Amino acid sequence: MELHTYEKEFFDLLKKISHYEEAVVLMHWDLRTGAPKNGAEDRAESIGQLSADIFNMKTSKRMKELLDALYEKFEELPEDTKKAAEWAKKDYEENSKIPEKEYKEYVVLSSKAETVWEDAKEQSDFSLFAPYLKQLIEYNKRFITYWGYEGHPYNTLLDLFEPGLTVDVLDELFSELKKAIIPLVKKVSASTNKPDTSFIHQSFSKKKQKDLSLYFLKELGYDFNGGRLDETVHPFATTINRGDVRVTTRFDENDFRTAIFGTIHECGHAIYEQNIDEALSGTNLSDGASMGIHESQSLFYENFIGRNENFWKTYYPKMKEASPEQFRHVALEEFVLAVNESKPSLIRVQADELTYPLHIIIRYEIEKAIFSNEVSVEELPALWNQKYEEYLGITPPNDAQGILQDVHWACGDFGYFPSYALGYMYAAQLKNKMLEDLPEFDTLVEKGEFQQIKEWLTEKVHVHGRRKKPLEIIKEATGEELNVRYLIEYLKNKYSNLYLS
Amino acid sequence: MELHTYEKEFFDLLKKISHYEEAVVLMHWDLRTGAPKNGAEDRAESIGQLSADIFNMKTSKRMKELLDALYEKFEELPEDTKKAAEWAKKDYEENSKIPEKEYKEYVVLSSKAETVWEDAKEQSDFSLFAPYLKQLIEYNKRFITYWGYEGHPYNTLLDLFEPGLTVDVLDELFSELKKAIIPLVKKVSASTNKPDTSFIHQSFSKKKQKDLSLYFLKELGYDFNGGRLDETVHPFATTINRGDVRVTTRFDENDFRTAIFGTIHECGHAIYEQNIDEALSGTNLSDGASMGIHESQSLFYENFIGRNENFWKTYYPKMKEASPEQFRHVALEEFVLAVNESKPSLIRVQADELTYPLHIIIRYEIEKAIFSNEVSVEELPALWNQKYEEYLGITPPNDAQGILQDVHWACGDFGYFPSYALGYMYAAQLKNKMLEDLPEFDTLVEKGEFQQIKEWLTEKVHVHGRRKKPLEIIKEATGEELNVRYLIEYLKNKYSNLYLS
Structure with a gap:
């Protein structure tokens, strides 16, 4: 042929x-x-x-x-x-490369492990989950030998989610990040400038939250001809096909942040997938470049737009209109400070922008230790708690709020967590570069003109789909290798302004 | 093995x-x-x-x-x-039996024909659609020679939708039906006892219609743990799997009948599928016995329950509650008469219970003539109009309201229409038998106690899935062959009471 x-x-x-x-x-x-x-x-x-x-x-x-x-x-x-x-x-x-029999056993094991993890979390008892975790780790170690690895065995797992990323690179990035964030977290914690967040938990009608979610999606450039918004328990964005990229959100009548920032976050994921080159449709290249690049887009929208004080200059009145009683006595500055509240906490998914990377670094260090055979499964809860104390200054009172909080390991997803933190770094580096081309970024956000911002991201990131590797995208978009300093600068500036000025 | x-x-x-x-x-x-x-x-x-x-x-x-x-x-x-x-x-x-090449050509043709039919209907010009219809008929004639036939070639097409049904049986049933209905339609048309239907077209909020649709589904015994209700343009019920049978409906703010009776109709289809023997799940027997048996269940719910005056004794107050202004001056009897209005009309899907079978008989006679080579495609519009004049006393003013109104032929669905009328006959015969076991039927309907009715239908019809053929189901459930007299009696009684008493 x-x-x-x-x-x-x-x-x-x-x-x-x-x-x-x-x-x-x-x-x-x-x-x-x-x-x-x-x-x-x-x-x-x-x-x-x-x-x-x-x-x-x-x-x-x-x-x-x-x-x-x-x-x-x-x-x-x-x-x-x-x-x-x-x-x-x-x-x-x-x-x-994985023998079919072993793969099937593994699928059955991880499906069972998820159920056991749920129980263990409910009972806050790591020892119930430990035997399953041990087996999942053993399978993954064996898979690594089948797949082969260069440098560190954990590199092979990282590569599943973030093609090209290695322990060497991450060690350096995370070490710098820790060095910068830990003292900043301490200073913020010690600041007397605490937001009043009591108004957040007042009732905000679900119907109005839904209307606002739809409104923000439209404003930000999400295309409803190629998508829709639905309600779910654990929100996500998902691509059914190139012309059908759906967003889901959750409404908490006593915490509007869940829906508002959740929707804007998923909007970032969805806009990415809605703007991949159509020529790639139906191929394996019509997808995000990596978990981390995907997360960079959702975080860009959520943090740099959604949690940006300029955004709320225009859109806070919309919130007031939707829930007038709740915001009657809350000034714009108070609102912005409250939705940017930072404090050390135990649960990753509830963490703020500043402390979030530390939650990831803890998981990364533990996973690396697991796959270097430096820690046994039995020792994990103690190691977990020790790191929370060390990096965040708080110790989980139990396993449910500690090592059992995330489902990832029960699904066998080792090497996944670092993508979340990489997303932050990619986003900050892209934003820094974007400012060269769009120095009026904050003005655009304030005016609610998001078209140029979206176009920039499309040109530099979205359109490529999986044609390029994550680090290529960053290098070509920004002219330099992945550099953690942009995230550090962003966090320092933002939280100094909010808390320390 | x-x-x-x-x-x-x-x-x-x-x-x-x-x-x-x-x-x-x-x-x-x-x-x-x-x-x-x-x-x-x-x-x-x-x-x-x-x-x-x-x-x-x-x-x-x-x-x-x-x-x-x-x-x-x-x-x-x-x-x-x-x-x-x-x-x-x-x-x-x-x-x-159909050569693959021919089958593919046919799929392409019918897909194209549907688009052409839409245009032709819009322009009300049968001549646009005629060349496609001619080809579709030719393909079906050829398919019949591949499949073979006994008696009349059209029998093979009937068998696709209603296994075991033949022209001989239908000729006799439809001839009796015509003989009974045509004079009754004339009498009803001539009656001075005309319902006032003006209130029907007053505004009824979509939200309230949806709430009522959900309420009626629940009341009638539809299981929401195994289903859901959604909105659509052309309503249908559909089985995703044995535990997931969905209903859809349409809301017309100026005609509540669309949603209310539409939902009850689809409820009948859905209750059928929700009650097929679970042991048949995942086999080809877990489905309705035929199109006609399916329609018998939807019509049973829609007509014998939903359009039953006893039903409204209990539920009319719910309608009043939902749209008080609209019904303020409408007495129960007026309401019941209005939702049972009968008059000759051109469009099948808008026809009432009494005139509906005539719409079907017209299509049946035309299809039979087509497959006996007794009529050419060019002659069809004239034949159609002549039959409407003869049976209903009205002549379509154009093709859109005449021969082009239904999509079925454009999809290549010949032999499908008779199932609609068979559904009526099955339903009436089942109802007649049910009255022997549940003589208090009307009281149960009035009390809103539908459990025994559903159980009867489940035992006699639903549970069997496709284990039995349509005519077996009727014979075993009622102890006799399919007999059109029950439908005739039902229509005579109902419409005499409403219009001629």
Whole structure:
């Protein structure tokens, strides 16, 4: 066969996979936005069936043959085909190197582990979860030997979520970040300039929150012709297909921040996916470049726009209109300070911008220790608590508020957490660069003119999809390697202004 | 292999097909309940892909081998396996007898024809649609020669929707029905006792209509743990899986009947599917017995319960509560008469209970003539108009309100219409029998106690799924063959009471 015949068949196969993925993603979205509970069991089986079919297509003999044929004349291939083949090969190898039997055992184990973790968390008893965690770690260690690694074994896990990232890079970044943040957190904690946040917990009607969520999405440039907003318990954005990128949010009548900032956060994820080059549709390149790059977009919208005082100059009146009693005696400055409150806390998902990276660094250091065989599972709760005391000055009173708080390890997701902190760094570095092209950034935010901001992000990040690796995107967009100083500067400036001036 | 090994593999294959069907049905439901428009094109492709995969599984070599193995020792098989094998064989033969190339051409043609039909309807110009209709008919005539037929060629098409039904049976039923209804329609038309329906078109808030729709569903015994209600343009009920049977409805603020009776109608469909024997889940028997039996359940709920004066004795106050101004001066009797208004009209989907069967009979007679080669496509509009004049006393002023009103033929669905009228007959015959077991039917309806009614229908109809053929269900439930007199009696009684007393 001619090379272009292989190429065509390869893209046809990717397209077929994308159709299956559309079905699976929709079935997940539906489960989380109101599917009736009696259908959940069959649904799980249907998702399982189609996911297995996707796995089989990605690791099929034919996929291998097509990839072999493409790699034989790799240099003759168009750029996009090269990239698509690289990703398909990565998928093929990740999936096919694990013996099928072991992979199935692992799927069963992690599904069971999630249930056990729920119980353990409810009872706040790590010892219930420990035997499962131990096995999950053992499987992952074995997978690393199948996949191989360079440098540190943990690099292989990092690469699953953040292609190209390594322990060496992260150690340096996180060490600088700690050095800067820990003293700043201490100063902020000691500041007498504390926001009054009592008004936050007054009642704000769900209907009005929904209207505002829809309004902010529209204002920020989310395209409703290619998406919709629904309610869920744990909010997310999800791509059903290139023209259908959905946002979900949660309404807490006694804390509007959940919906407002949650929606703006997911809006950032969704705008990313709505602006990937359409030419990539139906290929494996039509996706975010990495977890971290994705998070950089959601955090950009949530923090640099949504928590920006200039944003609220224009939009705070909208909040007042929606819930007049609640905000009657709250001045704009008080509102801005309250929604930017910073204080050391135990739960990652509730942490503020400033302390959040420390929650991630703690998990990173623990995961690294696990995969360097420096710590046993039994020692983990003590290590966890010790690090919280050391970095945040508080000690979890129990496992539920400590080591059991996140589901990730129960799902076998080791190497995932660092992406959250990388997202912060990417976002800050992009923002710094954006200011060169759009020095009037804050004015645009104040005027509610987000078009140019979106276009800049699209040009530098969104449009590429998975054509580029995370660190390439950052380098090409900003002209330099990933640099943590922009995040540090941002946090120093913002929190000094808010708390220490 | 042993027989039970084949049997197991056969049921595994059916289960796999059911998982694919879940995905396809959900993708359809989603398209019709709010999927963003930009995603529609990819969605169509994904549905196409998975539907093709289902087709391939149903007509696979392996399916054939399994069926051959089962049929070799058919008498040794358990009853459900026999039935499942019969349905799978019917599917296999229907699908595999048509050459693949021809089938694909036909799919493309009918997809194109639907678009052309829309244009033609908009322009009210049958001549635009005629060339497509001609081809669709030719394909169906050829399919009939592939499938074979007994008696009349049209029997083969009827059998697709109503297994076992034939022209001989329908000719007799419809002839009796016409003989009874046509004079009754004339009498009702001539009656001076006309309902005042002006209040119907006053504004009734959508929100209140939705609340009432949810309320009626719950009252009637629809299980929300296994379903949900959504809004759509052309309402339907749909089964995603055995524990997930959804209802949709449409809200017209100037005509509450659309939502109220529409919801009750779909409720009947949904209660049917929610009560099929759970043991059949994941097999090809977990479905309605036929289009007509399905329609009998929706019509039972809509007409015998929803349009029953006793129902409104209890529930009319709920309507008044929801829209007090609208009903302030409308007495219960006036309300009941108005929602049972009967008059000859042009559009099938807007027709009342009494005139509806005539709309169906017209289509049946025309389809039969088409497949007996007694009428050309060019002659159809004239034939249509002539029959409307003859049976209903009115002539369509144009094609849009005449022969172009329904989408069915554009989809290639010939033989489908009779099921609507059969549903009426089934429903009336079942109701007549039910009165022997539940003589207090009207009292139960008045009290809002629907449990026993539902249980009766479940025992006689729902639970069987596709284990029994339509005419078997009727015979076993009522002790006699399908008999049109129960529908005739019902219509005579009801409309004499309303209009002629």
